[in-house]
Amino acid sequence: MAGVFGLKKVYTRQRVDNWPESSNYGYFGGGANPTTVARLDRIDFSNETTSYPGNNITQARKFLAAVSSSNYGYFGGGGPPNVCTIDRIDFSSETVAVPPVGDQLTQATRRLAAVSSSNYGYFAGGNVSGNVTTINRIDFSSETVVGPPTHGANLTQARLNLGAVSSPDYGYFAAGNAPPFVNTVDRIDFSNETVSLPGNNLLQTRSGPAATSNSNYGYFAGGFSPPYIDIINRLDFSNEIVSAPGNNLPQARADFAAVSGGKRINAKGFKKHKTDISGNPIAKSYGYFAGGFAPPNVCTIDRIDFSSETVAVPPVGDQLTQARNAHAGLSNLNYGYFGGGSSPSTVATIDRIDFSNETVSLPGPSLTQARWGLAAVSALNYGYFGGGTDYAGKVDRIDFSTETTSAPGNNLGQGNFLLGSLSNFNYGYFGGARNPAAVPFNVSTINRIDYNNETISSPGNNLLEGRHNLSGVSDNANYGYFGCGNDGSLVATVDRLDFSNDTITPSGNLSQSRTGTATVSNSSYGYFGGGFSPSIVATIDRIDFSTGTPGPAVGSLSQARYQLAAVSN
Numbered sequence: 001m002a003g004v005f006g007l008k009k010v011y012t013r014q015r016v017d018n019w020p021e022s023s024n025y026g027y028f029g030g031g032a033n034p035t036t037v038a039r040l041d042r043i044d045f046s047n048e049t050t051s052y053p054g055n056n057i058t059q060a061r062k063f064l065a066a067v068s069s070s071n072y073g074y075f076g077g078g079g080p081p082n083v084c085t086i087d088r089i090d091f092s093s094e095t096v097a098v099p100p101v102g103d104q105l106t107q108a109t110r111r112l113a114a115v116s117s118s119n120y121g122y123f124a125g126g127n128v129s130g131n132v133t134t135i136n137r138i139d140f141s142s143e144t145v146v147g148p149p150t151h152g153a154n155l156t157q158a159r160l161n162l163g164a165v166s167s168p169d170y171g172y173f174a175a176g177n178a179p180p181f182v183n184t185v186d187r188i189d190f191s192n193e194t195v196s197l198p199g200n201n202l203l204q205t206r207s208g209p210a211a212t213s214n215s216n217y218g219y220f221a222g223g224f225s226p227p228y229i230d231i232i233n234r235l236d237f238s239n240e241i242v243s244a245p246g247n248n249l250p251q252a253r254a255d256f257a258a259v260s261g262g263k264r265i266n267a268k269g270f271k272k273h274k275t276d277i278s279g280n281p282i283a284k285s286y287g288y289f290a291g292g293f294a295p296p297n298v299c300t301i302d303r304i305d306f307s308s309e310t311v312a313v314p315p316v317g318d319q320l321t322q323a324r325n326a327h328a329g330l331s332n333l334n335y336g337y338f339g340g341g342s343s344p345s346t347v348a349t350i351d352r353i354d355f356s357n358e359t360v361s362l363p364g365p366s367l368t369q370a371r372w373g374l375a376a377v378s379a380l381n382y383g384y385f386g387g388g389t390d391y392a393g394k395v396d397r398i399d400f401s402t403e404t405t406s407a408p409g410n411n412l413g414q415g416n417f418l419l420g421s422l423s424n425f426n427y428g429y430f431g432g433a434r435n436p437a438a439v440p441f442n443v444s445t446i447n448r449i450d451y452n453n454e455t456i457s458s459p460g461n462n463l464l465e466g467r468h469n470l471s472g473v474s475d476n477a478n479y480g481y482f483g484c485g486n487d488g489s490l491v492a493t494v495d496r497l498d499f500s501n502d503t504i505t506p507s508g509n510l511s512q513s514r515t516g517t518a519t520v521s522n523s524s525y526g527y528f529g530g531g532f533s534p535s536i537v538a539t540i541d542r543i544d545f546s547t548g549t550p551g552p553a554v555g556s557l558s559q560a561r562y563q564l565a566a567v568s569n
Contacts, residue, residue, distance in 0.1 A: 067123070492510040538559060
């Protein structure tokens with residue numbers, strides 16, 4: 001997949017908060033027409049028009065590859081003749097230059113492929129004087145480029161004209177010409193930069209496929225086998241199984257490119273993405289803490305501004321439609337949803353907050369059953385409310401496209417309530433709970449819902465101690481954190497869940513032991529707000545995702561309360 005920077009990951013970058021201003025443009029660099037060109041064209045995602053911003057890459061070339069960070073795009077390699085040049089485009093000014101450090105690929109290479117993690121870009125394979133296995137890594141923070149053995153491994157097989165996709169944790173290089181044509185899939189683990197064969201390959205040998213991805217799947221389309229083919233293979237990121245989804249290209253072709261479109265949010269009044277308290281780019285502006293028990297139950301919504309960590313009631317003054325506690329919150333890109341709770345009778349109501357104007361309304365659907373003490377997680381297209389005082393571990397699904405609710409049929413493994421929850425791109429995790437039927441009634445169980453097929457299972461590792469009335473938060477990509485709760489007494493404990501292997505390790509303590517908190521997060525920090533400790537408190541504690549340790553209390557809610565719920569935009 002040469003000639004296009006990492007637009008295939010627009011949606012993923014929005015989810016992991018690595019795109020500071022909502023992706024506004026894509027850039028196409030180099031190519032041949034039929035002579036080789038240096039032209040750089042721009043597509044505007046808001047109206048899908050293309051234009052020529054006026055700056056080109058520094059050398060005319062084709063068969064190049066590209067990666068991107070939050071601020072820059074990098075075009076590397078290409079030919080003929082083969083070059084090792086890396087050009088950088090500054091997204092803020094659209095100027096193009098060789099990176100100041102002067103770093104280049106370690107070999108003059110063409111017909112290579114590339115993937116990006118949040119910190120690095122990887123250029124792999126291609127042709128030098130023959131096919132190579134080399135993987136070059138560019139560090140987005142310093143723009144230095146290193147090759148093996150400095151950073152780890154090479155491809156398992158020398159090849160050119162391969163395709164590449166990436167999930168938050170792995171990059172995948174597939175197919176190509178070795179020769180002969182191959183269907184091999186290599187996987188690079190972003191956490192340790194080792195390359196391995198996951199065991200499942202494309203269903204056909206081919207050269208020159210185009211590749212694109214969303215948060216759950218990678219797609220390899222077309223190629224030359226021979227002859228030219230139209231077949232699309234799908235790689236499931238959750239289990240690395242390769243299949244043919246059944247829909248192919250309308251025309252067989254090879255040596256082309258692909259991108260993925262992220263949903264552009266342009267609602268009136270929507271705050272632009274900015275930076276957090278430490279100056280890091282973030283794709284979320286605010287977190288919202290709603291409801292809770294003060295006493296009595298309240299309908300207050302507090303907003304925390306991630307850029308300054310200041311807390312205020314939203315200017316529009318909107319509140320929940322009814323005072324309640326022990327409810328749950330989840331969100332998508334445009335709305336937050338608060339479902340269930342005690343008001344003081346148990347309710348099934350779902351309130352919706354519109355992130356574009358902070359108004360709260362009843363969108364129409366309710367949970368399939370009134371309950372309190374539930375928890376919630378969010379996938380791309382659906383949200384899931386699980387557990388609560390029906391004691392059956394019931395899971396309800398809200399469809400974000402229609403705002404209808406249903407019961408998909410798979411429930412949590414235990415009849416528990418007052419549980420915590422968190423999620424990443426592929427799974428939602430429900431942890432801990434109070435289960436009146438269990439001995440002891442504080443449980444440590446973690447149940448995991450697979451967003452791909454909605455099956456629920458135990459990943460095999462539980463919390464380090466049984467507790468209820470806890471809450472969870474995650475950085476979406478690498479780790480989740482379950483904090484505080486009641487194990488017979490109030491605790492400040494934070495357990496960390498490693499998404500790569502579902503193991504649990506201790507991760508320090510919050511500033512005070514408490515129960516009944518709610519959490520919001522951006523890409524850099526998670527915030528635990530409110531709680532009971534043993535008096536009702538308004539404290540907001542922050543956990544730093546870069547270190548995995550809880551930090552100091554950074555502020556307070558406008559009102560002390562516990563058993564509240566929270567969402568982030």
